[in-house]
Amino acid sequence: MRTQPDGPASDAAPWAQARDMLDRPGGHLNIGYEAVDRHVIHGHGDQVALRWLGPDGGRRDVSYAELSQLSSRFANVLRAHGMQPGDRLYALMGRDPALYAGALGTLKAGLIFTPLFSAFGPEPIQTRMEIGECNVLLTTAAIYRRKIAPWRDKIPSLKLVLIADGEAPEGCVALGPALEAAAPEYEAAQTGEDTPALIHFTSGTTGRPKGAVHVHGAAIYHAFSGREALGLSPGTIYWCTADPGWVTGTSYGIIAPLVNRVTMIVDAAEFELDRWYGTVEREKVEVWYSAPTAIRMMMRAGAEAAKPYDFSSLRFLASVGEPLNPEAVIWSQQVFGRPFHDNWWQTETGGIMIGNTPGMTVKPGSMGKPLPGIEAGIVAQDDGPLRECGTGEIGELALRPGWPSMMREYLHEQARYDKCFRDGWYLSGDLATRDMDGYYWFVGRADDLIKSSGHLIGPFEVESALIEHPAVAEAGVIGIPDETAGEIVKAYVTLNPGFEPSDALERELRGHARKRLGAAVAPRAVVFRNTLPKTRSGKIMRRLLKARELGLPEGDTSTLESDET
Ligand code: ATP
Ligand code: MG
16 A cells, blocks of 8 residues: 655644544544544534434434444444454445445444445446455345345455344345444554555546545545535535535545535435425535536536525535536525635545635536645646646646645556556546636536647537527537548537427537537537436446447446436
């Protein structure tokens, strides 16, 4: 395990002060301890840590004291079954209190926590278990029977399967009785800032997913960025809708909120418009962290659907994972009376790097500015050393390493990891520009950039223009090879209710884009689809649209979610 590549003078960085928010008993730092036990020791055990909304209208409050005890019991169960610090626990289940107790208990016991999407099929689960050498699995009886039992013996490292709901199938342990039998106290493992804590697999949008390793010290940055970018402080009512199988589900769905001692809303159900609006109103949610795909679903349902609800508790909404179209920011302001705060980060960075922070003027379509202490740059890879680009120039978004939540390795992929660093920069693989005011604007992934008749075209710009048209719900834009232009722009769109595909509408959309973007950038063809191919974290997979268009192999599709034509 390597330590951080040297970054900016780390002790002087603004996030370094967030260390003082934590207890760090004996100089150790353990995420599980800092997220829950610390608050109990400081007299806040009665505060609600998570308010769980069950799928059928059930509701359960779990206080910090309860969560501390539950996670301690969980840690004791792991140790009683012979699990050792450094072993890996995989979680494969939905948003249930057991998942949170499990994650925190795993960390307290010094094991490494790895969440997976519970909707994954057997194949992606198996590959990831192999890559990360899974030792313990936390899951449900149904998932186990359907997706794991048929091939369990193929993963010899897997020693223990904990079943979170009800009776355990053969060869598994029922979690409920095991927790009851275990002691409710556990002294957290004496992990250090550089001790591995988490493995997060990337979304697989651009290819084979990578297993990014994060350390316990990441909690310092989660404490800081939770406060700085999401405005979290003790008692804030906060709702993160991210799937727990994704890095956002851990960084800002567990660690950042709990170290900041908020009350988190945890909804077991998936997106359902009235349920979501009703939850914000009833629970008086102050900060709502979601993703563009959910926002576009709300937009698709129309502003009318939001009218009956009272959103006055909301301070702002925040979004991550994909570019947030300016149209969505404006819509949010109109419908919720609150701005949408886009922020940018990656599985690799472990935490928010660039964001629209509370109080900042939001420029719709911009990702915002680097958080204090984060040094970002736009760089060009010409021959020789990296060059920093000028204002408005498109280049690769890069960061000076040195913040605590940065990944420490890609599991078993040293070469891929090393390729991310050059001339003192971490290279993100995304293209962006910076304006005169220091705001960053996402252009596209380096792989998705379109070069047409000497123009560099970012798919995001074209997609955003298409979404402005009332007929368009979502858009995915790619470049296809063309003899004269090099590449030409082709768009795939889904339509809002009340609109039907037709040649006339296709012409109209091209005309609309031409007016907005100019002939060189506007798509030459617009194709109507019922859905666009997306990852389970909700990102449009442009590389799949392109592979299909060109009849090329589709590559790794293990994270593909929706995909009908
Ligand atoms: P893989 O690395 O496996 O191809 P991925 O990059 O989609 O998958 P994640 O780490 O989940 O995996 O996503 C990070 C990426 O998501 C960023 O590199 C960027 O392309 C995109 N992204 C995240 N936030 C934003 C944002 N606010 N605006 C634009 N793009 C964003
Ligand atoms: Mg990536």
